[in-house]
Amino acid sequence: MTSLLEQLWLLPLLSAIVLWTFGPQLKRASGALGSASVLASFVVAVVLYPSATGPVPLHLALGTWGPGFTFGLQLDPLSLLWTFIITGVGGLIHVYSIGYMWSDKAIARFFAYMNFFVFAMLTLVLSDNVVGLLIGWGLVGLASYFLIGFWFYKPSAVAAAKKAFVINVFGDVGIMFAVFALYAATGSIAFADIFAKAGTLPVGVLIAVCVGLFVGAAAKSAQVPLQTWLPDAMEGPTPVSALIHAATMVTAGVYLVARFAPLYSLSPTAQELVAVVGATTMVLGAILGVGQWDIKRILAYSTMSQIGYMIMGVGVGAYQAGVLHFFTHAFFKAQLFLGAGLIIHALHDEQDVRKMGGLRERMPFAFWAMLIGTLAIIGFPLTSGFYSKDAVIYGALEHGHPWLYVAGVLTAGITAYYMFRMLFVTFFGPYRGGVPNERLAMPPAAVTHAEAEGHDSHAPDWVMQLPVAILIVPTIAAGYASVSFGGPSPWSRFFGTLFGTSYNVAGPILPVPEWASSIFVLLLVAAGIVIAYLRYGTPAAQAGAIERLRAEAVRMPPALVHAFWFDDAIEAAIVHPAQALGVAISRFVDPHVIDAGVRDVVWIAGALGVIFRKLQTGLVRGYALTIVIGAALFIAYFATLGASR
Amino acid sequence: MQPDLSSYVALSAVMFFIGVSGVIVRRNPLIVLMSIELMLNAANLALVAFARAWVNNAGHVFVFLVVTVAAAEAAIGLAIVVAVFRSAKNVDVDEVARLRG
Numbered sequence: 043m044t045s046l047l048e049q050l051w052l053l054p055l056l057s058a059i060v061l062w063t064f065g066p067q068l069k070r071a072s073g074a075l076g077s078a079s080v081l082a083s084f085v086v087a088v089v090l091y092p093s094a095t096g097p098v099p100l101h102l103a104l105g106t107w108g109p110g111f112t113f114g115l116q117l118d119p120l121s122l123l124w125t126f127i128i129t130g131v132g133g134l135i136h137v138y139s140i141g142y143m144w145s146d147k148a149i150a151r152f153f154a155y156m157n158f159f160v161f162a163m164l165t166l167v168l169s170d171n172v173v174g175l176l177i178g179w180g181l182v183g184l185a186s187y188f189l190i191g192f193w194f195y196k197p198s199a200v201a202a203a204k205k206a207f208v209i210n211v212f213g214d215v216g217i218m219f220a221v222f223a224l225y226a227a228t229g230s231i232a233f234a235d236i237f238a239k240a241g242t243l244p245v246g247v248l249i250a251v252c253v254g255l256f257v258g259a260a261a262k263s264a265q266v267p268l269q270t271w272l273p274d275a276m277e278g279p280t281p282v283s284a285l286i287h288a289a290t291m292v293t294a295g296v297y298l299v300a301r302f303a304p305l306y307s308l309s310p311t312a313q314e315l316v317a318v319v320g321a322t323t324m325v326l327g328a329i330l331g332v333g334q335w336d337i338k339r340i341l342a343y344s345t346m347s348q349i350g351y352m353i354m355g356v357g358v359g360a361y362q363a364g365v366l367h368f369f370t371h372a373f374f375k376a377q378l379f380l381g382a383g384l385i386i387h388a389l390h391d392e393q394d395v396r397k398m399g400g401l402r403e404r405m406p407f408a409f410w411a412m413l414i415g416t417l418a419i420i421g422f423p424l425t426s427g428f429y430s431k432d433a434v435i436y437g438a439l440e441h442g443h444p445w446l447y448v449a450g451v452l453t454a455g456i457t458a459y460y461m462f463r464m465l466f467v468t469f470f471g472p473y474r475g476g477v478p479n480e481r482l483a484m485p486p487a488a489v490t491h492a493e494a495e496g497h498d499s500h501a502p503d504w505v506m507q508l509p510v511a512i513l514i515v516p517t518i519a520a521g522y523a524s525v526s527f528g529g530p531s532p533w534s535r536f537f538g539t540l541f542g543t544s545y546n547v548a549g550p551i552l553p554v555p556e557w558a559s560s561i562f563v564l565l566l567v568a569a570g571i572v573i574a575y576l577r578y579g580t581p582a583a584q585a586g587a588i589e590r591l592r593a594e595a596v597r598m599p600p601a602l603v604h605a606f607w608f609d610d611a612i613e614a615a616i617v618h619p620a621q622a623l624g625v626a627i628s629r630f631v632d633p634h635v636i637d638a639g640v641r642d643v644v645w646i647a648g649a650l651g652v653i654f655r656k657l658q659t660g661l662v663r664g665y666a667l668t669i670v671i672g673a674a675l676f677i678a679y680f681a682t683l684g685a686s687r
Numbered sequence: 688m689q690p691d692l693s694s695y696v697a698l699s700a701v702m703f704f705i706g707v708s709g710v711i712v713r714r715n716p717l718i719v720l721m722s723i724e725l726m727l728n729a730a731n732l733a734l735v736a737f738a739r740a741w742v743n744n745a746g747h748v749f750v751f752l753v754v755t756v757a758a759a760e761a762a763i764g765l766a767i768v769v770a771v772f773r774s775a776k777n778v779d780v781d782e783v784a785r786l787r788g
Contacts, residue, residue, distance in 0.1 A: 660783075660784025661787075
């Protein structure tokens with residue numbers, strides 16, 4: 043069993059190495075190889091299900107490096123859940139990418155990066171120690187850098203990749219300090235040892251560790267104020283966005299907080315911080331989603347908002363609810379991104395919803411896929427999002443955070459509004475592909491990559507549609523795992539005692555019972571849908587869509603256009619001072635300290651050279667004479683020495 | 688009567704100084720090379736003499752080594768002389784002073 047665990051972990055890396063090495067020879071076969079390796083990992087994960095959920099989690103020792111530094115892999119229910127999503131949803135995204143990247147010359151490189159990403163993510167979730175987790179954490183950042191900057195000839199993609207990497211490294215540093223503090227306090231890096239000693243840690247250390255870890259979680263999971271890289275990361279190919287948003291990277295922060303539940307549960311201060319940051323992100327992401335025109339950026343902000351839900355869930359202590367929302371979100375967000383990819387691919391890399399419209403007739407499959415994904419994300423009854431979002435929102439109330447509860451309910455309404463706005467603008471009304479950009483208040487069109495390169499051949503349609511079709515099933519049904527008919531639900535049985543008893547506390551009598559809360563949420567969701575319908579969905583609105591969209595684009599509040607000026611604030615607070623420091627160093631320290639020192643050394647060497655150059659007469663006989671005289675003096679010295687003895 | 692050790696050493700010293708003066712005063716590289724050979728062989732003579740006097744074979748072995756090195760040195764030295772002549776059209780060691788500082 044343990045050797046299977048190793049295979050589960052290393053198969054994607056092996057495939058990545060093969061693709062890196064033999065990419066030019068494999069060409070389009072690389073897509074099949076890359077997908078097969080990830081799906082094989084998924085099969086191994088399924089095989090390992092019974093042993094991972096047993097009383098003792100599966101464990102594999104890898105090696106030791108000094109006292110306390112024991113490396114290994116472990117597969118417990120939490121890791122297993124993430125492994126399923128990473129390899130399962132990730133595998134489907136790989137299959138989809140075969141179609142999406144068909145006409146890209148660098149398809150082998152693409153799949154090498156994708157496999158590497160999966161490997162990095164598996165390293166993160168399978169590690170049984172904090173250092174291994176940090177290594178995986180860093181590798182995920184690196185892989186995201188590769189993939190966001192995949193089209194490296196686009197300057198915007200390069201800038202986005204750099205931004206994602208830098209912000210992620212900022213988070214890595216936070217985790218690193220947490221690791222230092224943990225090792226100093228417990229003398230071990232293994233989760234088991236750390237959690238065993240969690241109760242004995244001083245409060246200060248506990249808070250420092252939790253905050254350090256959360257800095258990392260916030261950077262990777264795009265929590266305020268480290269969220270600015272996420273919308274920019276849409277520069278990567280759409281399957282990359284799906285992989286980053288649904289299956290892997292951004293949910294790593296949720297994993298981290300859930301993994302360190304034994305520590306967070308002991309520190310209400312840190313929990314408060316996590317929950318409030320999560321809730322803030324949730325609200326801000328939803329508000330920003332309202333003002334976007336790029337279909338992928340709408341989805342990006344919705345991801346940010348949904349991750350906010352998850353972080354809030356694990357922050358208030360409703361770990362099972364937060365993780366459940368991760369589980370369902372993975373499916374419907376992959377569904378939405380892959381559906382958007384179908385549209386973008388069919389429209390030759392057009393991403394602006396103002397240039398779409400009326401696609402319901404042209405692309406019925408994409409419409410239904412997106413509709414189901416949208417229903418799930420807004421928490422429509424009987425879809426997966428309904429169960430998970432309700433669990434998170436109600437969890438906030440259960441754990442004594444009425445304000446976060448209200449924020450969660452309101453955000454659910456906003457989510458319904460902007461998702462249906464996207465749906466109406468994209469799929470209803472007239473097709474606006476031929477409308478000049480100026481009439482839609484858009485910047486003038488540039489020659490896009492797709493037009494420049496041309497689509498000479500296409501993969502069969504089913505390659506891209508099959509993964510989307512498969513995802514429909516869990517998008518609807520994934521939430522049923524949490525339904526209980528008396529006794530614990532399958533979901534809580536799956537986790538057993540992993541999160542302690544924190545979820546099952548019989549809290550105080552709450553002012554709102556759960557069913558009433560659900561109705562409350564649904565009313566707001568319905569209100570959001572109705573407003574979206576009135577603004578974009580009525581026949582009149584559809585007919586006058588061009589003018590309406592133009593008017594909306596012109597009157598867009600600046601706060602939405604500039605995403606609440608977070609980018610500008612970070613520029614002003616960090617980037618500009620850092621640049622000024624760099625300029626100052628290059629102006630003063632460089633010439634007057636470093637260069638001056640180097641120049642002095644050069645000057646001394648030159649002066650000595652002027653003196654000693656005189657000795658180089660070039661006269662061979664002169665040299666010979668010098669040697670003879672030297673030898674004579676030498677002999678004379680030893681001769682007199684011998685005589686004096 | 689066999690000559691004693693000091694005679695050999697004296698002869699070796701004389702040969703050596705003839706070689707040294709040859710290297711210093713002559714400007715023809717061929718003569719300089721010959722003078723160097725003379726110095727080497729002066730050293731050889733001294734080595735053999737000492738080896739015999741103290742019944743130690745190490746001296747003989749050194750002589751073989753020196754003879755080998757001398758042969759190699761002569762070959763390389765002559766090659767250098769030829770190369771210098773080709774580039775400078777001149778074999779006067781004083782004129783070949785391109786490395787003067």
